[in-house]
Amino acid sequence: GAQNPQMIKIAKASHIKIMPLVGNSQFDRKLTHTFLSDTLAQDRAIQSILQLCKQNHFDGVQIDFENMSFLDRDAFTRFYQKIANALHQNGFQVAIAIVPMLTGDAPATDYLKGRYKYWSGVYDYAALGKISDFVTLMAYDQHGGITTPGPMAGITWDEAIVKYALNSIPADKISLGIPWH
Numbered sequence: 001g002a003q004n005p006q007m008i009k010i011a012k013a014s015h016i017k018i019m020p021l022v023g024n025s026q027f028d029r030k031l032t033h034t035f036l037s038d039t040l041a042q043d044r045a046i047q048s049i050l051q052l053c054k055q056n057h058f059d060g061v062q063i064d065f066e067n068m069s070f071l072d073r074d075a076f077t078r079f080y081q082k083i084a085n086a087l088h089q090n091g092f093q094v095a096i097a098i099v100p101m102l103t104g105d106a107p108a109t110d111y112l113k114g115r116y117k118y119w120s121g122v123y124d125y126a127a128l129g130k131i132s133d134f135v136t137l138m139a140y141d142q143h144g145g146i147t148t149p150g151p152m153a154g155i156t157w158d159e160a161i162v163k164y165a166l167n168s169i170p171a172d173k174i175s176l177g178i179p180w181h
Contacts, residue, residue: 008056017059019095022049027067029118036068036075046086053092060093062136070121077124084131093133097177098123100137100161129169137161140179152179 003020011018024032035041049061063083068076084094099119129135139153139161158176165174 003056012057017093018056019060019062019093020052020058021064021097022061023064024066024068027065029067029069032065032068033072033075036072036079042079042082046083049083050086050090050092053087054090058092060087060095060133062095062097064097066099067118068122070117073122073124076122077127080128081131094131095134095136095175096123096128096132097136097138098125098128099141100139101125101164125165125168129165129173132173134173134175135165135169136175136177137165138177140177 008018024035035045052058053060061083063080065076080094080096087094099115101116101120101123139158141152158178162174162176
């Protein structure tokens with residue numbers, strides 16, 4: 001990705017922590033699956049991220065991998081544990097942005113089933129919550145182009161997301177990502 005030197009300068013002058021977002025390329029499910037199956041590629045990525053943190057005096061990174069199959073849950077959790085270990089051992093923070101679930105029960109609608117299968121089901125809340133310095137619940141997309149009309153992130157939706165997360169993630173580690181539209 002790209003860095004905005006002016007933004008970094010302003011943030012540092014204002015004593016604002018800088019934690020760049022690190023995501024999977026264009027949220028490409030197949031490419032991400034291949035990456036999660038390749039420990040050498042993961043090790044190279046982790047070393048690159050660690051080097052960027054050191055060179056730029058970042059406080060850490062936030063991982064934002066999306067559009068992954070629920071079948072990659074264990075592989076993704078292992079990768080995240082590896083990156084967290086490397087960053088923590090070097091004094092950096094690690095956070096994760098996750099597509100939230102409303103409940104652990106089987107999703108009731110086709111939309112929620114698809115959302116679980118390819119978006120939210122990959123995240124092991126308990127493991128990620130334990131590993132992370134904080135977890136951002138991406139509390140948007142309640143309604144969109146393939147759902148009935150409604151808010152992007154209604155209050156009851158946000159409450160349900162947070163209540164579910166609190167079953168596995170300590171409250172002081174939860175950050176709520178809200179839409180800006």
